[in-house]
Each structure stands twice: as structure tokens, then as C-alpha cells.
Amino acid sequence: MDRHGGAGAAMIYLDYQATTPLAPEAFDAMVPLLRDHFGNPHSAHRLGRAAAAQVEVARDEIARLLPGGGRLVFTSGATEAINIAMQGAPPGGIVTIATEHAAVLDTAEAMRRNGRDVTVLPVGADGLVDMAAARQAIRPGVALVAAMLVNNEIGVIQPIESLAQLAHEAGALFLCDAVQGYGRVPIPGICDMVAISAHKIHGPKGVGALWLRDGVTPAPLIHGGGQEGGLRSGTLSPALCAGFGVAARLMRERADADRAHVEALALQARALLPDWTLNGSDTVRYPGNLNLRRDGIDGARLLSNCRNIAFSLGSACASGSGRPSHVLRAIGLTQGQARGSVRIGFGRYTTSADMESAAQIINEAAAAQAAS
Structure with a gap:
């Protein structure tokens, strides 16, 4: 199997928003902890302390790409981190954005059913939040504002600092879903909570983290042994934590090279796909995510006809639902335009x-479809 995930014929991997290839360095860091150094990091004996030391090295590396101070709590992934932050927030209203990931929107809806007041802010055609609506909605009585730094479907970068400032003025906490932006886009230091995931930065699946500003203490969702400062009970995997830590270190060390590489690929892709229209802002965006549409094209059919390319129609979490993307509908696309859109994601490898x-x-598959 080659680096792109193909067996036999080469598979070109262009679905970096769904997951990223595991960095070889992260894999190498994990193997000894899986095979040889198997101690429980919560045990007091020498094997346990050695495993715990590896966890703390990883925690420190991951924190270096986050706002200063605070604490980092390991979780099973960003979805769990978001649920801890949202469901553990103080009483009061919730404000979020129509283009958020399902981890935020579905959690907000569950909280609404349990009696919370929830406001979902609209976005413009560029995918950016309506700041006038935000100023009207983020008022005293709101407990939490949740927003994504880089959108997972269309790549636009939300005005996190301005939203967090409105939250603080109203006495609310601000949660940043930085899953797609961590290590790629600076995370404003004004955030109170930040959710991240290892497998979006060339780390392993099954581990994420929630960063908490000093003094921010959401109520735990999981009760048990009191691990992770009592906020997230359960035995940590030192191997997963170590892989996450190495991946974070590489994101920091390779930041300039990765950025230049992705920007060059984005320019190349736009030049090679001239008949496609970009969805979302052309300027306020992360360049490694191109969500493109073409009139008269069915994206699902195109995906099926391009079997040696891994790309997507939108969020991997919603694939197979048969419904047009809620993000594309929120920016004003018709159902036909949304169904004619595809997401191309690329990066380091x-x-x-x-x-x-x-x-x-x-292009050949699209031309054949349009002619049929």
C-alpha cells in the first residue's frame, strides 16, 4: 500500500479535512508504547511513571500551539472535547453559527431540547458570520458562544477574536472549535476553551484535547477514576498521546514549509480547474480546502467516477446521509448547486x-457527465 492509501493502482488522497495521513515520526513514537512500554500512566510504579512521563511530554508539545497558560485535557477526540465544553458550561443561553460542525450543532440542539435557549447565527454568501446578528444575539444571559476557527467544509476563517470579545462583554465563555485550524492558523489568545483533534494534523485517530483557560472549569460528562484533573475519567493511551505530541511538534517545526506548500498547491488547483466556482470567501480562508461547484454536475456521481481519487462532497461525518450540505445551503446555494459541489483537501504529503x-x-469525468 502506498502513501496515498491505494493498493496496486496509486490512490491520490485529497480529503485532508476528513483525516490526514499519519506522519511517520508519529507512528515511530507510538510503536514502543504499544509494544514494549505498556504501563498504565495512572499507576504509581516505575512502569506507570515512565508512561505518565510520555503523556506529559506530549501534553507540553501540544500546548505550545495553543494560547499560553491554562491546562490541556486529553479526550477521545474533538467531539468529546466539544461536548465537555458545551454540556459542562454554566447555566444560560448558547449562541453558535449555522455552518458549525455537527458536533456543535447537534449538541446545541440536544441542549435546546433540555431547556436551554439556543441561537444559531446566519452567515453571508462568503460563509462569514453575520456580525450584526451576533451583536444582537450575544447579550447578558448567554453562557457560551461556540464558533469554528476554520470551517471544515468550505475553509473560511471566522472572526474568532471579535466573537470572543462580544462573548466576554456579555459575561459568556467562548469555545473555539480549532480542529481544522490548529497548527495552521493562529488561535486567538482571547478564547476560553479550544477543542482540537490529533488525526487532523497527521497524528493518530482516537485522541483529541480540550484546552481550558485558567479558572474555566466545565462540569465533567464522564465519572470514574478522576483522571485528567477530574474532568475526564478513563485510562489514557500513552501511545496515542505520544503520537499526538509528535504530530503537534512537526506542525510547529514545519509550519512555514507546510504553509508555502499548501499555498502553491491551491494556486495550482485553481489554475487546473478553471470551470469550477469556489464556494465561500476567496480571501478569508485556509488555502488547503477548496470547495468547488460546477453547473450541471452531480457531485456524488463524479465521486463515483473518479475511483482513484479520494475527495469528498463535504463533511465525512455526514457522508451517506443523502442530504445537501447544511453549510452550502447556509451560504445560499440552491439544492442543485450544493449537489454539484465537491471538496478537495490537500496538505503536507x-x-x-x-x-x-x-x-x-x-475535469474529464465532469466533461463526460455534462455531455451525457
Whole structure:
């Protein structure tokens, strides 16, 4: 199997928002902890203390890409981190945005059913939040404002600092879903809570984290042994934590090179796909996520006809639902335009040759579909 995940014929991987290839360095850091150093990191004996030390090294590395101070709590992933932050928030209203990930929107809806007041802010055609609506909604009585730094479907970057300032003026906490932005886009220091995930930065699946500003103490969802400062009970996996830590270190060390590489690929992709229209802001965005549409194209059919390319129609978490993307509908696309949209995501291990080959296959498949 090659680096792109194919067996036999090469598979070109362009679905970096769904997950990223595991960095070899992260894999190498995990193997000894899986195979040899198997101690429980919560045990007091020497094997346990050695495992705990590896967890703390990882915690420190991950925190270096987050606002200063505070504490980092390991979780099973960003969905759990978001649920702890939202469901553990003080009593009061919840304000979020129509284009948020399901982890936020579905949690907010569950909280609404349990009696919480929930406001979902609209966005413009560029995918950016309506700040006038935000100023009207974020008032005293609101307990939590939740917003995504980089949108997972269309790549736009929300005005996190302005939203967090409104939250603080109203006496509310601010949660930033930084899953797609962590290590790629600076996280404003004004945030109170930040949710992140390892497998979106070339780390392993099954581990994420919630960063908490000093003094922010959401109520725990899981009760048991009191691990992670009493906020998240359960035995940690030192291997997963170590892989996460190494992946975070590489994101920091390779930041400039990764950024330049992704920007060059984005320019190449736009030039190679001239008949496609970009969804969302053309300027306030992370360049490694291109959500594109073309009139008369059915995205699902296109995906099926491009079998050696891994790309997507939107969020991997909602794939197979048969419903048009809630993000694309929120920015004003018709149902037909939404169904004619695809998401191309790329990053560190994508090559220029990958992009050229993928664009040729996509263009040929789209032209054949339009002619049929």
C-alpha cells in the first residue's frame, strides 16, 4: 500500500479535512508504547511513571500551539472535547453559527431540547458570520458562544477574536472549535476553551484535547477514576498521546514549509480547474480546502467516477446521509448547486504531480457527465 492509501493502482488522497495521513515520526513514537512500554500512566510504579512521563511530554508539545497558560485535557477526540465544553458550561443561553460542525450543532440542539435557549447565527454568501446578528444575539444571559476557527467544509476563517470579545462583554465563555485550524492558523489568545483533534494534523485517530483557560472549569460528562484533573475519567493511551505530541511538534517545526506548500498547491488547483466556482470567501480562508461547484454536475456521481481519487462532497461525518450540505445551503446555494459541489483537501504529503493528475481526471469525468 502506498502513501496515498491505494493498493496496486496509486490512490491520490485529497480529503485532508476528513483525516490526514499519519506522519511517520508519529507512528515511530507510538510503536514502543504499544509494544514494549505498556504501563498504565495512572499507576504509581516505575512502569506507570515512565508512561505518565510520555503523556506529559506530549501534553507540553501540544500546548505550545495553543494560547499560553491554562491546562490541556486529553479526550477521545474533538467531539468529546466539544461536548465537555458545551454540556459542562454554566447555566444560560448558547449562541453558535449555522455552518458549525455537527458536533456543535447537534449538541446545541440536544441542549435546546433540555431547556436551554439556543441561537444559531446566519452567515453571508462568503460563509462569514453575520456580525450584526451576533451583536444582537450575544447579550447578558448567554453562557457560551461556540464558533469554528476554520470551517471544515468550505475553509473560511471566522472572526474568532471579535466573537470572543462580544462573548466576554456579555459575561459568556467562548469555545473555539480549532480542529481544522490548529497548527495552521493562529488561535486567538482571547478564547476560553479550544477543542482540537490529533488525526487532523497527521497524528493518530482516537485522541483529541480540550484546552481550558485558567479558572474555566466545565462540569465533567464522564465519572470514574478522576483522571485528567477530574474532568475526564478513563485510562489514557500513552501511545496515542505520544503520537499526538509528535504530530503537534512537526506542525510547529514545519509550519512555514507546510504553509508555502499548501499555498502553491491551491494556486495550482485553481489554475487546473478553471470551470469550477469556489464556494465561500476567496480571501478569508485556509488555502488547503477548496470547495468547488460546477453547473450541471452531480457531485456524488463524479465521486463515483473518479475511483482513484479520494475527495469528498463535504463533511465525512455526514457522508451517506443523502442530504445537501447544511453549510452550502447556509451560504445560499440552491439544492442543485450544493449537489454539484465537491471538496478537495490537500496538505503536507500531496505533490504537485498528484494535483495535476487529479485535476485531469476530475475535469474529464465532469466533461463526460455534462455531455451525457
